[in-house]
Amino acid sequence: MLTQLLNLIFGSKNDREIKALMPIVQRINALEAGLTPLSEQALADKTQEFKKRLAAGETLDDLLPEAFAVCREMSRRKLNMRHFDVQLIGGMILHKGRIAEMKTGEGKTLVATLPVYLNALEGKGVHVVTVNDYLARRDAEWMGKLYKFLGLSVGVIIHEKSDPERRQAYHCDITYGTNNEFGFDYLRDNMKFQLAQCVQRGHNFAIVDEVDSILIDEARTPLIISGPSEESTDKYYRIDKLIPRLVREEDFKVDEKARSVVLQESGIEKAEKFLGVDNLYDPRHMDLVHHIQQALKAHTLFTRDKDYMVKDGQVIIVDEFTG
Structure with missing residues (x-):
């Protein structure tokens, strides 16, 4: 009873956290008018500008409002989809490494483009983890248009790819794939004899789609690599x-x-x-x-x-x- 009363007065913890993010949402919205008149090339050049500012000592959090605004403007032009305020909030939550629960139809795939673009600016690689090859291929092609217009490279890891193809995909700014492909590539890399043979690079930032399925349901099934047995059958x-x-x-x-x-x-x-x-x-x-x-x-x-x-x-x- 007391908890319900306090929630009515002060709002729930979720309400308070969303309220704390609203000033940043307002800053992003305020930048929109200045980006709309820019040419596509000028908008794409913002990516290199952000990278230089990171190299000069600014942080990703410093760049977040501008980067989100640029990503939204390019999405509006190339995908005909403009991020709503609730999607901006979802993007900020994901950037913080937390779980964002969104209803069906609220555009989770579009939400992910915001933190993916922001974190890809560091050049250390971003992984987008999906539940199957179809979604990995679809999202890489669909959202890849947005990233490529912003000057970022996009790769996809699917089952039939060879080691050289995987290595190339992992060295892109953004890499799509399933949890099994990422997991098995990690295990196989740990069995390699030379670093040059590994396909993955360092693990920097990842967005996990359907996190409950991947980290709870499927996590009950371990990833195991088998090899030929040396003993008699x-x-x-x-x-x-x-x-x-x-x-x-x-x-x-x-x-x-x-x-x-x-x-x-x-x-x-x-x-x-x-x-x-x-x-x-x-x-x-x-x-x-x-x-x-x-x-x-x-x-x-x-x-x-x-x-x-x-x-x-x-x-x-x-x-x-x-x-």
Whole structure:
């Protein structure tokens, strides 16, 4: 009751934060009249002017009102879309590294152009993370027109690109791609033997679209790079023959929500007897425990043509979020 009363008097925390940003919105709006008469070349030249001012010691926050105003004016001319005040506020929130929740139809894609343009002025690279290749390609082409007219380069990372193409895209001022592509490129770079072989450069600033899906839902599925096994495949066949001998709920329990399998005492005894080992959990046999766990998961939690496919003799895992 007291909280509701205080909110009525002083406004909620969200209301107070938005109110604090309104003077900056007014400054951006006040700049519009001075930018409208400029030629397209004069407007594009503002990018180089901003870069020189950054080099001279000004900060991105110092440039924010002017940069947002320039980006909005060029968007109005080239995309026929002018940022509304609520979109300016959303852009400032994203620039601060915070989450901006916007309703469907409020133009999230257009909102992102403001902080993306501002942070790309540093020349250190900006990543725009989307949920699938289609959106990455679409947004890079759609919003790329705006950035290119402002003198910035735009790249896109999609599945079929080679390392040289990826390296070129990452060295653009702005790079679009999916969370999986960015993540796997990072993992692969950490397996390279020379820095010159890496495709990514430093990580400076990123905008994440559908942040709840990418950082919560999809984050439950780890990114794993597999390699060729150096051990004999006989072990896999032996363990695969063991699994049908184990009884669910008696020898092992399945947690479908956590997608995990736990061996019970009776299951451990059956496995030790079948595999001819005295102690399954002896450090020498820990790889057997791992293989049994994975085999049980494959048999109980994964369904062919739903969770995985077999194509040309290879097992292909199906991403449950993107298909």
